[in-house]
Amino acid sequence: MTYQLTAPLLDACVLGVVEKEDVYGYTLTQRVMDVVDISESTLYPVLRRLQKSGLLETYDVPYQGRNRRYYRITPPGRDQLHFFRSEWITYKDKIDSLLGSPKLITTAD
């Protein structure tokens, strides 16, 4: 990928995924990895940080004789996600205004 994913954007993406449904570490990682270029160990610090700042909470579900820790979005997490979304749209529009929108550019492929 040409553009780097910054920490806040990664936070936003994780919150976005968790808002749709509760996930555990592995599925979350696979889902984010399908879209953006991250390593399998990128998301743990992100999850931990979001959890510590109260944007996500966890609960354990027994699975095949062990526990699976699921992450769930909290009300403050939802607020933060709304904030991230509006910030993203503002940012995207600003960049588009410099870059030109895709309609005006004929794509190479």
Added chain:
Amino acid sequence: MDKQTFLQELDYRLRHMPEEDKLDAIEYYSEYIDDLNLPPDSDICIHLGSPKEVARQIIADTTEKKIDEQQEKNTTKGFGSILWLVILGIFASPIALPLAIAAIVLIFAGVVTIGSIIFAFGVSGFACVISGILITIVSLTAAGLAQKFIVLGCGLFVIGLGIMFLLGTAALARALVSLISSIIKKRLLKKKAGKAQVA
């Protein structure tokens, strides 16, 4: 690397973290490795990277947060404390200025001293090599064969000593230069990071 080894090493690498954070990380990765559903004997590091890298990511993230918190605390100084600092600065200037000059002179003296020591080492090494060569030449004029060999041996020994000295000096100089430059770099980086935080 199998799961057990991976988690053990991760545990070791995270030993300076609070127990709760460490356990959380270990649990997460234990679970993650189970979810990877790898065939036995496969290398976990291919997926997750080495425990060292994983630990570094975790530690970097928590310390970054701590630094942020610290800086937030530091920047929330009230107007009163700034005023006090200014007043203190004015009163302290007659002492602080000479102190600053003294510090600069001290640093300068330190640099000169280290430089001279390295120079002296270099000169000694060079002198050893030169005198070794001279002794080697002179050995030809010694009286008997045995004497010739003894003097020759001495000469070669001194040459070797000199070369070792020179190599040692070069290594010392290189080490000092890299040490000083790394110190300066660290200072600059810290300042830059501070500015970036403010911006």
